[in-house]
Amino acid sequence: MAFIQAVLDGLMIGGVYAVISIGLTLVFGVMGIVNFAQAEFLMLGMFVAYFAWAYLGLDPLIGSILSFIVIFCIGFLVQRTLIQRVMKAPPVAQIFLTVGLLIVIENLALLAFGSSFRSVSTSYQTSSLRIGPLFVSVPYLAAFCMAVLSGFALWLFTDRSWYGQAMRATAQNPLAARLMGIDVERMQQIAFGLGVGLTAFGGAIVLPYFTVNPTVGSQFVVLMFTAVVLGGLGNVVGAVIGGLAVGVIQSLSALLFPIQLQNLVLFLVFIGVLALRPTGLVGSSR
Amino acid sequence: MKYWPYLLAALAVAVLLPLWLAPSGYLIRVLTLALLFAALGQAWNIVGGLANQISLGHAAFFGLGAYTSTLLLINFGLSPWIGMLAAAGIGALAAFVLSFPTMRLSGHYFALATLAFSEVLRVLASSWGSVTGGPAGLSVPFSPDSLLMLQFKSTRPYYYIILAALLIVTAIFVAIRRSALGYRLRAVKESISAAEVIGVDTARVKVIASVISAALTAALGVIYAQLTYFFDPDSVFGIISISIRIALITILGGVGTAIGPIIGSFLIVPLEELANLLLSSRAAGLSQLFFGILLIAIILVQPRGVLVLIRNIVTRARRRKPS
Numbered sequence: 001m002a003f004i005q006a007v008l009d010g011l012m013i014g015g016v017y018a019v020i021s022i023g024l025t026l027v028f029g030v031m032g033i034v035n036f037a038q039a040e041f042l043m044l045g046m047f048v049a050y051f052a053w054a055y056l057g058l059d060p061l062i063g064s065i066l067s068f069i070v071i072f073c074i075g076f077l078v079q080r081t082l083i084q085r086v087m088k089a090p091p092v093a094q095i096f097l098t099v100g101l102l103i104v105i106e107n108l109a110l111l112a113f114g115s116s117f118r119s120v121s122t123s124y125q126t127s128s129l130r131i132g133p134l135f136v137s138v139p140y141l142a143a144f145c146m147a148v149l150s151g152f153a154l155w156l157f158t159d160r161s162w163y164g165q166a167m168r169a170t171a172q173n174p175l176a177a178r179l180m181g182i183d184v185e186r187m188q189q190i191a192f193g194l195g196v197g198l199t200a201f202g203g204a205i206v207l208p209y210f211t212v213n214p215t216v217g218s219q220f221v222v223l224m225f226t227a228v229v230l231g232g233l234g235n236v237v238g239a240v241i242g243g244l245a246v247g248v249i250q251s252l253s254a255l256l257f258p259i260q261l262q263n264l265v266l267f268l269v270f271i272g273v274l275a276l277r278p279t280g281l282v283g284s285s286r
Numbered sequence: 287m288k289y290w291p292y293l294l295a296a297l298a299v300a301v302l303l304p305l306w307l308a309p310s311g312y313l314i315r316v317l318t319l320a321l322l323f324a325a326l327g328q329a330w331n332i333v334g335g336l337a338n339q340i341s342l343g344h345a346a347f348f349g350l351g352a353y354t355s356t357l358l359l360i361n362f363g364l365s366p367w368i369g370m371l372a373a374a375g376i377g378a379l380a381a382f383v384l385s386f387p388t389m390r391l392s393g394h395y396f397a398l399a400t401l402a403f404s405e406v407l408r409v410l411a412s413s414w415g416s417v418t419g420g421p422a423g424l425s426v427p428f429s430p431d432s433l434l435m436l437q438f439k440s441t442r443p444y445y446y447i448i449l450a451a452l453l454i455v456t457a458i459f460v461a462i463r464r465s466a467l468g469y470r471l472r473a474v475k476e477s478i479s480a481a482e483v484i485g486v487d488t489a490r491v492k493v494i495a496s497v498i499s500a501a502l503t504a505a506l507g508v509i510y511a512q513l514t515y516f517f518d519p520d521s522v523f524g525i526i527s528i529s530i531r532i533a534l535i536t537i538l539g540g541v542g543t544a545i546g547p548i549i550g551s552f553l554i555v556p557l558e559e560l561a562n563l564l565l566s567s568r569a570a571g572l573s574q575l576f577f578g579i580l581l582i583a584i585i586l587v588q589p590r591g592v593l594v595l596i597r598n599i600v601t602r603a604r605r606r607k608p609s
Contacts, residue, residue, distance in 0.1 A: 085586055091340065092340050092537060093585050099342075099581065258413070261409070263405075264413075267403075268406065270398075275388070
C-alpha cells in the first residue's frame with residue numbers, strides 16, 4: 001500500500017513538475033537554447049505569489065496567475081534585450097549568457113529579499129482527503145488541478161490561436177516562418193516569456209507546501225532538466241510524461257533511499273538518458 | 287618566435303615579483319589563486335578549447351583530486367605528492383568512465399551531462415559522511431614547512447609551486463596542440479563528420495583529451511587542498527565557484543590559445559577579489575552579482591574573448607591611420 005500511495009503522491013507532484021518542465025522545453029523547442037536560468041524564474045514566480053499573498057491576501061493558487069503575468073513580462077524583456085543578441089552565436093555564448101542570468105537573478109533576489117525562508121499559510125495546508133486506504137493531500141491535489149488547467153490553456157493557445165500557430169511555425173522553421181510574414185523575433189520573445197512564465201506559475205502553485213528563498217531554484221533545477229531530457233528536449237508532450245515520471249521516481253526513491261540521495265537517483269537517470277537516448281524516451285528522433 | 291623575449295620577461299616578473307611582496311600577504315594570495323585558476327583554465331582548454339567540448343563539470347575532477355589526496359593523507363599518512371599521482375589516476379579514470387555516456391554529445395547536451403556528473407559527486411561527497419566527512423568537509427592535518435608533505439606556513443612557496451604547475455600544464459597544452467592529437471582535436475571542433483570521413487577516430491581522440499585534462503585538473507585539486515587546508519563538498523565541487531569559473535576564465539581570455547587562460551585568470555580573479563573586498567561587507571550576494579554581470583557583459587561584447595577584442599581594436603586603429 002505504501003507503494004501505491006507513493007505512486008499517487010508522485011503523480012500529484014509530477015503534474016506540477018510537468019508544467020515547470022513544459023516551460024523549459026518550450027524555450028528550447030522554439031529557440032534552440034537551453035536556459036540554465038530557468039529555475040531562477042521559478043524562484044521569482046514563487047516570490048511574486050508570496051508577496052501577493054502577504055500584501056494582497058491572494059491565495060497562492062490565484063496569485064500564480066499574477067506570477068505568470070509578471071514573469072512573462074520579465075521574460076519577454078530579457079529575451080528582447082539580452083538573449084536575442086546571442087541567438088546566432090555559438091552555443092558557448094548561449095550557455096554562458098543564461099548561466100550569467102542565473103547568477104544575476106539569484107543574487108539580485110538575495111539582495112532584495114534576504115536569505116530567509118518564507119512560507120504562506122492557507123486554510124487547506126494540512127488537510128487531506130481519504131479515498132479508501134489512500135490519502136490525497138489537499139495542497140498537492142489543488143496544485144495538480146491548477147497544473148492540468150494551465151496545461152489545457154497552453155494547448156488551447158498553441159493549437160487554436162494565431163499566435164500559437166505562428167510560434168509553432170517559428171519552432172519548426174524560422175526562415176519559412178519569416179517568409180510567411182511572421183515576426184520571428186516577436187515570436188521568440190513571446191515564447192521565452194511564455195516558457196519562463198509557465199515555470200514561474202508552476203513554482204507559485206507549490207507555494208502552499210513549499211518554502212521560498214532566493215536559492216530555492218537549485219532544488220528544482222535537477223528534476224526540471226531530468227524531466228525535459230526524459231521527454232526529449234523541445235518536446236512538450238514529452239515534458240509532461242517526463243514530469244510525471246520524475247515525480248514518481250522521486251517519490252519511490254524516497255521510500256528506498258535516504259533523503260539526501262533522492263537527487264542522486266535523478267542525476268543518474270538524467271545521465272543515463274543522455275547517454276542512451278539523447279533525443280528522449282518519448283517519440284522518435286527528429 | 288618573436289614572442290620569446292616577451293615570454294621570458296613575463297616569466298622573470300612572475301619569478302621576482304613575490305620577493306617584494308609580504309610572504310603571507312593578501313596580494314600574493316590573490317596572485318597564487320590567479321596562477322592556480324590559470325592552470326585549471328589551461329587544463330580545461332585541452333578539451334574545451336581544442337575540441338570545443340564545453341565542460342561545465344570540471345569541478346568533478348578538481349574535487350576528486352582534493353578528496354583523494356587528503357583522504358590518503360588523513361588515513362594513511364601518505365605524502366600529497368603521492369596523493370597527486372593517485373588523484374591524477376582517479377581523475378583520469380573518472381573522465382574515462384564519464385566519456386561513455388558523453389562521447390556522442392556536444393554543445394548544450396555535453397554541458398548538461400558534465401554539469402550533472404559533478405553534481406553527482408557533490409551529492410555523494412555530502413552524503414557519504416563516514417568517508418568524506420560529509421557537508422562539514424575535511425581539514426588537512428597540519429605539519430608545516432615540509433616540501434615532502436607539501437605544506438608551508440607562508441604563501442610564497444605555494445606561489446612558486448603553482449607557478450611551476452602552470453608552466454607544466456601550459457607546456458602540455460602547447461605540446462598537445464602541436465601534436466597530431468591537437469590537429470585531430472581541431473578537426474573534431476570544425477566538423478565531427480568531416481573528421482570521421484578523413485579517418486579521425488573522433489571518439490578515441492575526445493577520450494584521450496578529456497582523460498589528460500581531467501588528470502591535470504585533479505592534480506591541481508590536490509594543490510588547492512594543500513593551499514587552503516580545508517575544503518567541503520560545496521567549495522571543491524561548486525558549479526559556479528569552480529566549473530563555471532574555470533570555463534569563463536578560458537573563454538574570457540581566448541579559447542584554444544595558450545595565453546588565453548592566463549590573461550583570463552589574471553583579469554577575473556583579481557577583479558573578483560576586489561569586488562569581494564569592496565562589496566561583500568556591504569551586502570551578501572553583491573560580489574556574486576558583480577561576477578554575473580561581468581559574465582553577461584563579456585558574452586554580449588565579445589563572446590570569443592579579450593584577445594579577439596584587443597585584436598579587433600588594434601586592426602581597426604591600424605586601418606584608420608593611413609586614411
